[in-house]
Amino acid sequence: MKRATQATETPQVGRSVPRLESWLKVTGRAEYVHNLRLPGMLYGKIFRSSVAHGRIKRIDVSAARALAGVHSVVTAAEVKTLVPEPYYGPAFHDQPVLAVDKVRYVGEPVAVVLASDPHVAEEAVHLISAEYEELPAVYDEVEAMTSKAIVHETLKPAGTFPDLKHLKGRSNTNVALDFRLRRGDAAKAMKGAERVFEHRFRTQQVMHTPLEPLVSVAESTDSSLTIHTASQSPSFVRIEIARLLGWPENRVRVRVPFLGGGFGAKLYIKLEALVAVLSLLVHRPVKVSLTMEEQFFTITKHASTFRIKSGVTRDGRIVARDCEVWWNGGAYADIGPRVTQKSGFTAPGPYDIQDVSIDSYALYTNLPPAGALRGFGIPQLVWAYESHTDMIARELGIDPVEFRRKNLLREGRPQATGTRMKDAALEKVLERTAALLEWEKPFDHGSGTVRRGRGLAIGFKACIANTTSLAAVSVNADGSCTVYTSCVDMGQGSDTAMAQIAAEVLRMPTESVTVVHSDTDVTPFDMATLGSRSLFHSGNAVKLAAEDAVRKLNELRAELKLAADTPIADVFRKKYGMRAGSVMGGGNFIPPYTPPDENGQTENATPFWMVGATGVELEVDTETGRVRITRLINVADVGTPINPRIVETQLSGGAIMQLGFTLFEKMLFDAEGQLRNASLAEYKIPGLLDLPAEIVNEAVVAEQRSGPFGAKGVGETATFGVSPAVANAIHDAIGVRLTELPLNPEAVFQAMHK
Amino acid sequence: MRRAIQFRLNGASVEAQVAPHETLVEVLREEFGLFGARESCGQGLCGCCTVLVDGTAVSGCLYLAALAEGAHVQTVEGAAELDAVQEAFIERAAFQCGFCTPGFVLMTRQLLDEHPDPSEDEIRHYLSGNLCRCAAYPEIIEAVKLAARKRRQS
Numbered sequence: 022m023k024r025a026t027q028a029t030e031t032p033q034v035g036r037s038v039p040r041l042e043s044w045l046k047v048t049g050r051a052e053y054v055h056n057l058r059l060p061g062m063l064y065g066k067i068f069r070s071s072v073a074h075g076r077i078k079r080i081d082v083s084a085a086r087a088l089a090g091v092h093s094v095v096t097a098a099e100v101k102t103l104v105p106e107p108y109y110g111p112a113f114h115d116q117p118v119l120a121v122d123k124v125r126y127v128g129e130p131v132a133v134v135l136a137s138d139p140h141v142a143e144e145a146v147h148l149i150s151a152e153y154e155e156l157p158a159v160y161d162e163v164e165a166m167t168s169k170a171i172v173h174e175t176l177k178p179a180g181t182f183p184d185l186k187h188l189k190g191r192s193n194t195n196v197a198l199d200f201r202l203r204r205g206d207a208a209k210a211m212k213g214a215e216r217v218f219e220h221r222f223r224t225q226q227v228m229h230t231p232l233e234p235l236v237s238v239a240e241s242t243d244s245s246l247t248i249h250t251a252s253q254s255p256s257f258v259r260i261e262i263a264r265l266l267g268w269p270e271n272r273v274r275v276r277v278p279f280l281g282g283g284f285g286a287k288l289y290i291k292l293e294a295l296v297a298v299l300s301l302l303v304h305r306p307v308k309v310s311l312t313m314e315e316q317f318f319t320i321t322k323h324a325s326t327f328r329i330k331s332g333v334t335r336d337g338r339i340v341a342r343d344c345e346v347w348w349n350g351g352a353y354a355d356i357g358p359r360v361t362q363k364s365g366f367t368a369p370g371p372y373d374i375q376d377v378s379i380d381s382y383a384l385y386t387n388l389p390p391a392g393a394l395r396g397f398g399i400p401q402l403v404w405a406y407e408s409h410t411d412m413i414a415r416e417l418g419i420d421p422v423e424f425r426r427k428n429l430l431r432e433g434r435p436q437a438t439g440t441r442m443k444d445a446a447l448e449k450v451l452e453r454t455a456a457l458l459e460w461e462k463p464f465d466h467g468s469g470t471v472r473r474g475r476g477l478a479i480g481f482k483a484c485i486a487n488t489t490s491l492a493a494v495s496v497n498a499d500g501s502c503t504v505y506t507s508c509v510d511m512g513q514g515s516d517t518a519m520a521q522i523a524a525e526v527l528r529m530p531t532e533s534v535t536v537v538h539s540d541t542d543v544t545p546f547d548m549a550t551l552g553s554r555s556l557f558h559s560g561n562a563v564k565l566a567a568e569d570a571v572r573k574l575n576e577l578r579a580e581l582k583l584a585a586d587t588p589i590a591d592v593f594r595k596k597y598g599m600r601a602g603s604v605m606g607g608g609n610f611i612p613p614y615t616p617p618d619e620n621g622q623t624e625n626a627t628p629f630w631m632v633g634a635t636g637v638e639l640e641v642d643t644e645t646g647r648v649r650i651t652r653l654i655n656v657a658d659v660g661t662p663i664n665p666r667i668v669e670t671q672l673s674g675g676a677i678m679q680l681g682f683t684l685f686e687k688m689l690f691d692a693e694g695q696l697r698n699a700s701l702a703e704y705k706i707p708g709l710l711d712l713p714a715e716i717v718n719e720a721v722v723a724e725q726r727s728g729p730f731g732a733k734g735v736g737e738t739a740t741f742g743v744s745p746a747v748a749n750a751i752h753d754a755i756g757v758r759l760t761e762l763p764l765n766p767e768a769v770f771q772a773m774h775k
Numbered sequence: 776m777r778r779a780i781q782f783r784l785n786g787a788s789v790e791a792q793v794a795p796h797e798t799l800v801e802v803l804r805e806e807f808g809l810f811g812a813r814e815s816c817g818q819g820l821c822g823c824c825t826v827l828v829d830g831t832a833v834s835g836c837l838y839l840a841a842l843a844e845g846a847h848v849q850t851v852e853g854a855a856e857l858d859a860v861q862e863a864f865i866e867r868a869a870f871q872c873g874f875c876t877p878g879f880v881l882m883t884r885q886l887l888d889e890h891p892d893p894s895e896d897e898i899r900h901y902l903s904g905n906l907c908r909c910a911a912y913p914e915i916i917e918a919v920k921l922a923a924r925k926r927r928q929s
């Protein structure tokens with residue numbers, strides 16, 4: 022990775038320490054829930070709905086129960102004996118542990134078979150039959166606004182988020198949030214503009230596809246419950262399971278080892294409520310591990326439609342922007358309403374526009390639920406506004422980079438919410454991307470059947486607010502250090518980063534720090550590992566905790582009349598007369614935040630901004646429509662990297678993943694809402710042969726002043742610009758504009774011959 | 776239904792009771808506590824379950840355990856010390872979550888046995904059956920090149 026000097030030069034931070042768990046991972050010995058087996062454990066296999074929307078008339082489990090080796094079969098009837106209101110969710114209490122009365126999408130869990138042998142459980146699932154009274158279904162997010170097919174009879178907001186309260190008890194609607202932002206008067210400004218452009222864009226439903234499929238194990242006594250789960254949000258799991266059971270939180274323990282990938286799939290409640298209830302019902306440990314196929318019926322990324330309209334002056338200044346976004350949330354809201362709002366307010370893009378109007382809708386449909394996927398809605402928005410931006414520039418005959426330059430949000434200027442941009446290196450990121458593309462130089466567009474093009478796009482994201490992270494740091498009698506945090510290492514390298522931060526404060530080598538994995542009985546509360554928030558939030562909490570430990574050590578030195586540089590081990594030996602004792606530091610981090618008013622306006626919308634741009638050079642085979650990326654340039658403002666090597670792998674990894682969503686990944690549904698390609702055989706994810714010939718990653722020199730040692734999150738940043746940069750480059754190559762993802766050969770070919 | 780089979784596992788002679796439908800990856804997990812080969816797609820499409828049977832990489836999720844009778848099965852846990860490939864994967868940061876890593880390590884060993892000095896194109900093609908959702912691919916290519924150099928030097 023190209024990088025000039027760090028803003029902060031320090032011994033531990035800014036060093037490319039190999040991941041602390043490297044040895045475990047290359048020898049196959051890293052701990053995943055996938056590996057866990059407990060004595061007496063039963064395996065659960067799920068019977069799923071075969072219709073998209075229907076009332077359950079009958080479930081016949083008798084043959085399954087009768088199969089030799091089956092321990093039991095559980096449906097909603099049994100679940101309700103334990104949890105009368107078995108509905109969960111972070112935004113709405115809408116999702117049942119197992120379908121109650123109704124099914125709302127093909128693949129929804131209806132019953133579970135338990136057996137000691139997973140093959141027996143699997144076989145028994147095929148012996149279950151169900152009868153449904155089919156109801157009209159709705160699949161398209163825009164149709165869902167007015168459809169007669171209603172997915173949920175009444176809306177049940179969870180009560181956690183103030184902007185959902187007004188939806189309580191509402192019926193006859195599929196709208197799970199109608200977020201609205203008004204700044205100035207967009208309609209009036211639009212009328213006054215010399216040129217007006219309006220376009221509509223679509224993104225498709227895709228899936229996270231972590232290679233370790235979702236998996237949870239529960240073990241219980243009558244008064245305590247331990248859940249081992251591949252989860253990005255152990256603290257939330259504890260709170261939500263305790264709420265469902267009506268138990269105090271301290272009787273629910275949630276443990277999370279390493280995750281085999283997460284990407285937003287393993288958030289909130291997925292299998293945890295199910296295994297908890299099953300274990301309490303049968304008094305045995307229960308494990309449910311999904312197959313790759315079943316993951317497609319569990320959590321996905323929102324398909325979306327975005328209508329965007331801009332008023333522009335003749336010389337290329339955007340004076341008004343009107344955005345309408347519809348998010349296809351599927352049958353259960355999951356975190357969709359937060360995607361709708363938290364990402365929705367950046368829908369006009371990183372541009373300085375006086376008059377803005379945004380309407381962003383979370384919709385229920387009869388498809389598998391959608392939630393957070395690496396970017397939390399931002400890639401869908403950037404796809405639209407950066408395609409739109411390019412279309413306007415080319416229409417006006419202005420160079421696309423120049424057009425962006427002219428309209429870019431500068432430091433200190435207010436964004437659509439009114440919040441002023443701070444520590445957001447938009448200009449630098451744009452300029453570096455253009456420079457790496459050698460934008461000023463003439464470009465060879467090829468000839469014959471292979472045409473070449475180049476394009477770029479820039480996006481930004483506000484880190485989610487209002488969220489908290491706590492951490493503790495223990496300094497042991499031998500001078501080693503242990504960090505306690507509920508931040509989850511799903512591959513992003515948080516263990517190593519947290520150790521580096523603690524080591525920096527304590528002035529010790531990173532290698533003498535260990536990080537305890539999430540265990541809600543031990544590690545303190547953390548909102549969740551999501552949305553690139555952890556390095557900033559947990560990182561700050563760890564830093565505070567380490568500073569607290571240093572303060573206490575210094576007090577101890579003063580009390581014992583020891584010199585300020587007395588080694589830690591000597592301090593403890595003097596205090597206790599032998600090797601004993603420890604010092605515990607605590608850190609509680611919650612950044613300031615001001616909730617938006619009814620027009621979406623606030624002075625402080627976010628603790629920090631992420632900025633990412635993508636530059637693409639590609640070839641289009643005009644005979645087949647096939648696109649080959651020859652150069653992929655990822656430029657980002659990540660603040661000051663804690664671990665430059667890991668930052669680079671995050672940038673290129675995020676960009677390659679988004680390249681899959683851009684070029685070929687798509688969940689294909691038939692007219693009955695049946696998913697046709699729920700396996701890696703038919704749903705392809707990027708492999709080595711899909712890799713661009715050249716990848717360049719660059720973190721611009723920047724500092725997030727409120728971040729730990731100047732750092733901020735990086736997990737999603739490189740995803741923002743990929744899709745529109747590719748579409749813009751395709752247009753540059755063959756003069757054809759695509760407005761719907763994915764940009765597969767079929768779509769390119771058809772657009773060429775329209 | 777179960778019957779005893781004998782085979783060599785990472786150099787040691789072993790015996791296991793296996794059912795006809797059981798796959799090699801299940802038997803390694805259930806009978807021997809080896810988790811390096813792990814099932815992900817279950818369809819022979821991702822390479823997470825890669826093991827070597829008589830020196831050849833197979834998909835342990837599809838390979839019936841009964842067929843391992845008399846064979847030598849090697850898993851990523853086999854070696855006592857890190858080899859050049861594992862060292863290179865660490866030095867080049869060629870993994871994130873690590874779930875795909877054992878499969879890549881074993882496949883890379885086989886690649887380097889056959890092609891001690893592979894071109895980038897050979898690397899991409901040879902390893903194209905192994906998927907990494909974290910997309911550590913650029914680093915994996917670098918690691919394979921480094922491992923090849925390390926092996927040639929020693």
Ligand code: FES
Pocket residue numbers: 813814815816817818819820821822823824825834835836837
């Ligand atoms: S699990 Fe065997 S190849 Fe994917």
Ligand code: FES
Pocket residue numbers: 232281282512869870871872873874875876906907908909910911
């Ligand atoms: S490192 Fe996560 S799948 Fe490869």
